[in-house]
Amino acid sequence: MLSQPLYATAPLAGYRQTINGTLAQEIEHFSLIAISIPDGGHESLNAALESHWQLSLPETGTCIRSSDRAFAQNSSSLVLFGMQTDQCLLVSTAASAFEQDPFEHVQQLLGDAAYLTDQSDSYAALDIQGPTVLKAMERICTLDLETFTASTVARTAMEHLSVIVERPENDRLRLYSPRSSASSFLHAVTTSLALAY
């Protein structure tokens, strides 16, 4: 018996608000795939990444943005986050970046070169852009975000929450925090934006 397809629910319900001149909005459509590097498989994985997306494995704490023309139009639409020695995250924020289910697509392309785990539903993602971004985040983030460039990425803790942070542009941050605590995460960020001065 066929059912209606299941509908998707965004962790932040499509939040979008301007606070003190800074726009905070949920990134509703993104895919995020954990790529574990098989021991000894660094080179072959690098080769696969290069051939498919002109990407290579980033050092931990850095990110590499695709120079592939398919993605380069939007500079941040395909990024590899170096999260730990043997693991990185392939993040796409362009809804149409992949023709099919992104996880299946990547699995087909990388095959045995990597161990993959889909994390697309594991995070709530928030894009904040505006003049108060850094002032606001200094209330909850122990890292010096002023030193972040477009090729920096970090996982840290904010208000007892795990958060991955990147700075694609000077006045813009993207934050990824676990889906289950999305409402606490949103409260932490928006309170900071509201009280930044």
Added chain:
Amino acid sequence: MNNESMRVHDGLLPDAAPISFIFNERKYTARVGDTLASALLANGQKLVGRSFKYHRPRGIFSAGPEEPSALVELRTGAHREPNTRATVTEVFAGLEASSQNHIGPLGFDVMAINDALSTFLSAGFYYKTFMWPKAFWEKLYEPIIRAAAGLGKLSVQEDPDTYEKGFLHTDLLIIGAGPAGLSAALAAGRAGVKVLLVDEDFLPGGRLNLERFDIDGQSSAQWASNAMAELTTLPNVRVLTRTTVYGVYDHGIYGALERVSDHLPTGSHDKPRQILWRIYAKRSLLCSGATERSIAFGNNDRPGIMLAGAARAYLNRFGVSPGKQIAVFTNNDDGWRTAVDFQAAGVEVTAVIDTRSIAPPVDINVPVFMGNRVCDTAGRLALHSVTLTSGETIYCDCLAVSGGWSPNVHLTCHQRARPIWDDTLAAFVPGTDLPAEMQVAGAVNGDMDLASALNAGHQSALSILKNTGNNAKIPPAPQANAESSRITAFWQVPDCLGRAWIDLQNDVTTKDLQLSHREGFRSVEHAKRYTTLGMATDQGKTSNVLGLAVMADIAGQTIPQTGTTIFRPPYTPIPIGALAGRSRGKHFRPTRLPPSHNWASTQGGSFVEVGAWLRAQWFTQAGETHWRQSVDREVLQTRKSVGYCDVTTLGKIDVQGRDAAQFLDKVYANTFSTLKVGRVRYGLMLREDGFVMDDGTTARLAEHHFLMTTTTANAVSVFRHMEFCRQCLWPTLDVHLVSATEQWAQYAIAGPNSRRLLEALVDEPFDISNEGFPFMECATLTVCNGTPARLFRISFSGELAFELAVPARYGHALMDALAEHGKAFDAVPYGLEALGVMRIEKGHAAGNELNGQTTAANLGLGRMVSAAKDCIGKTLSTRPALNTNDANQLVGFIPVDSQQSLRAGAHFIDEGAPLTLASDQGWMTSVAYSPSLQTSIGLGFIRHGQERMGDQVLASSPLHNEQIAVTIVSPHFVDPQGERLRA
């Protein structure tokens, strides 16, 4: 007196419209820029409070954070803030303050009786009495002492303010914007260094605002103002005023408190009250200045007696004279400046009394008493005269005392470095083992005169530039004259008749120190603790060195021989609310919500905190008035037809790699390398000490891919443990871990109709029949017309059951689909309670049983520890005490009288045995009402449990005066053969 009659000139305050404030229900006026202390003095209000022990009248003693005496309750209602120092409180329009620690009016405190009895209330008297009769301590003596002690009152209402925290990073933290700090900040800032300049005052400048000095041809206050103006234009310099660096922590981390809105009227703004900054500084420069101290002489505690520098500060900065007749008592040249400044302002100076024999070359026209001392004072609520050892009486309503200056070395001591005594300065200066990357400059380092302080700040900045390879050309150091600050140490006037105070707040006098010496409390730490010297809200900022000097006198030793005490954080007290920040109320900790939360809240769900999670406990339907009705219905309907429950909170760990199977064999007590792809197995995990750590099921999704589940409570610690095993113990294994807990919405679907319900959801061609998908099988499939999913045939309830997982974004929709398709079977959602009832009915161990004190043998799972391989915990699980014959075993219990309800936490004893530990046989771990069996049932640990089936014991809960006869039964109350779950 009123109407600011003691304001003799403008000082640094603009002559703007006055603002009004209230002290002790009386209205006064003040100027913008006043502190509460300067405003009270401007209005001639000298009596401000009462001391801690003897309730002696107290006035304003200092002009800064070191204030021991002028403590008030600030604001009203829930905003009331006890023990607030008037000397650092900015006046704002409508400020309300009142004095504290007195019974009756401030002028006639009933508790002042203590002063008359002081001879019997000497240091430590309470240790020697109040012991008889025994019961009287708590009932009589202690309540009286407690009521008399304490200072201000809390409102006992929830703190209505908000507090923020923040994190700052800097290359150079400069603490203090006085002469040295400003000079350093200018030099470093102009050279482009990333500087954070922090000052606790609302008007930066420190001493520059209190004196009549010139720098580079300008008044020192004007120079400070110009310097601040320049610094705020530099993009690489950040300035925080009203901010106190209160502590130095490891590796260049500093704590600071910014008072964002303490100077604003209640309700006039939407800012947080304060921000607690954590500052990460590559290096720091401490320019914290120095604090003046007093001299011990008879009755040196009366209102009107204040530090000489403070008197000068009130005059020069605020234009306020603390008295109409000023006398100065000093042992150093700096004290003379007070006389000079007051005379210049046209205030009568009635005497300068100097303990030294030779007067400094100061041009002044007042009576001078060299080699003389003040030995007594008069004036009940305010000073009116002092008596000298030579016999003269000097009339004065303000005695400005200077016993010398003590560098503010506090922050240098926070990592337990000891300051060093400097005889020339008669003061402690910072020791050599400063906190890493900290330098000191200015008065804190003994550079007491202005020229030296300015230069020291500049030179410190230059040395930092040099060390960091910064070659910027910067202008030379600011120039000023070097004033004299010579001192000849003098501590206490001998043979005074009256008591001589050292600690003004805690009422510690020289006699107390004599007594503590006499009784053997001679080390500094003993004397402090015995007399309470330096333990008050000011932490002895003006009294510690004087106390030490007096102790040295008594012992006939030098000060360095006597010792020192070091300082701990915080430099000044920090509100507990600020240290908590936003973490209070509902935001104390993050809340985790499972994917079905919003759905459940529309279905009558009641929620309960489970660790960080909020989970549905049960779903109330119309007509149900008691939670048990809902839970019983959910259990019965699930066992009868089908129910579904969100079990997303269980930890899920993706384990992948060529050696994943081998790895799991090592971390689990049982074997997983033999598990076939597409199958699921229950796993038992031990700690290395052999006790049970966690349990759960693990599925083999592919040859090199396992999905492990953990208990909700241990999800994080198990992941951490496995990373330890992977990285530290077996680094050569190719195995990789990713947490998948958040990725999947996972729902249990249980009951005889669960397969039929799922048939409506799974897409073709998936075969969900018992043959196609037997017990302990798992599969990857799609449901609801294409949604990717995973299906596990596992059962916690004991029924035919499945767990279905879909990506979390579809979790809400899947609940809708289950409800929709479940209608045909009267399917019910069930919550945590029903889940618990069913697992107890089935005899599954959970958190109450897996409490970290349990062995596999206790659970009856001893045989799961594989003999064929090593695993974490195996060797130590063989220790004798973990394998005794009389070990506790997990069994079931039912009450003999089925009307009685069992109680978790009851202890088992044999009938007729005394209710003592010796009779203790074990305890009940979990209980539930079983709607299936229509009786209360329980699980518990009892000695020899397996051998005692059918025995009767008492489940005793003396906490409830309760003893219930219970029968020991199998823990598998429902379907003991496991036929249903394989159906």
Added chain:
Amino acid sequence: MRYSAFQIFKQGLTGNKHWPKTWRTPDPAQQYDVIIVGGGGHGLATAHYLAKEHGITNVAVLEKGWLGGGNIGRNTTIIRSNYLLPENEPFYELSMKLWEGLEQDINYNAMVSQRGIINLYHSDSQRDAYVRRGNAMLMAGADAVLLDREGVRAQYPFLDFDNARFPIRGGLWQPRAGTVRHDAVAWGYAHAADSRGVDIIQNCEVNGFIMEDGKCVGVNSTRGSIRAKKVAVCVAGSSGRVMSMAGLRLPIESHVLQAFVSEGLKPVIPGVITYGAGHFYISQSDKGGLVFGGDIDGYNSYAQRGNLPTVEDVCEGGMAMMPVIGRARLLRMWGGIMDMSMDGSPFIDHTSIPGLYFNGGWCYGGFKATPASGWCYAHLIATEQPHETAKGMRLDRFKSGAVMDERGAGAQPNLH
């Protein structure tokens, strides 16, 4: 001198000029029956009970600094006997009974104040665990009362009952628990032991043990060699350092625990209260300071100071439990070094070296144990047999597996 109200009156009339020393300051003798290494609360209590209960008075207590300068002088002053395990609870209940008669025993007012302690619970499973514990306490002869939410509210109406992230559902109350003026315990035991002839020797650091024929027969110290028939080490916080001089490794790590006190306030908190959903416990001293603490910092340390994350964590727990303290100010914070053992429970035992005894591993619960620790240690030293209530406190219990793990946290000291 015997202390009393009359003495205070009499001495007061003569200007308090004739009070004698609270204890003597003798030079060390060459030989003692017993040397106690460590002049903290436990060591001084041991000396007192050796003298009073066992008639052994040829005793020296050697203290490297000033007596009472260790953890007895830096704790949150709580006494309680609300333990779970049968190896622990009778011991702590013995301690409670000794506290109850302490002042009359030592003629010193240590201000034992039985103000009660409430451990809050916030979930059904916490409640179940407290029922198990409360019943164990009652079966051991201690007192315990299970309170529901309204029972807690009756005593502490100002806790956060309405807006809490982890709502308060009730508490386990031990009415006989309370607080004691901690410094006075050290001074009082010293005063009492001294009056029975025990030599208390301060500024005397032990830097080695004298071994002859495999036995311990004395110590080398900064004040020379001192011989004794028995050497009893009692230096919690420094146990590892001292016992390593005898070549022994211990199931102990040293950790820092911070404690905090606020400015003085008029009475607001009547007893002791502990938060069940975070790390926080609080009481109010007779002087009016709120005395509070939380968890250890969690890393090995001998530095007697901690770091900010723990400070903030403690205050977060405090504000979550009782937001009325937000405007009270933290005045002082300090750190003490804790012997954190592998199961969270202490040791009172022989060592593998004849003549050398060991008392330590008190984690952060040593203060309340002071009287019983002294009592049982004295019993062991005098009779060579462990005291009935301290039989489980053996050094070899990790070998046998007979651990005393109240929290069920396993062999990781910073989790206890």
Added chain:
Amino acid sequence: MLINHPQLGPRDAAEFVYLGDASLMHRPDAQSPTAAEEFHDYLHLRDNPAGVHRELWYHEQGDRAWLIVTRNTLTHEITNVQMARDVALAEQQGHVAS
């Protein structure tokens, strides 16, 4: 405290979880005839030095790496930080870790 992560630079110690002495990496061989004794010593006995201590920290709120931190327990000064897995690999492959 700040821990200078070999790959990420200084991070607040609050991001880490502490385990204990780095000797916990040297798990005994269960096949050894004296395994019971060895496991007891390994899990329960500590040098607990007042001074330089090699200890394990887990970067839970970061890259999930276990680190070996060399820290003085008297001063808290940190003099070395290594990736524990690199050290374990080197040790197990017979090399001496630097």
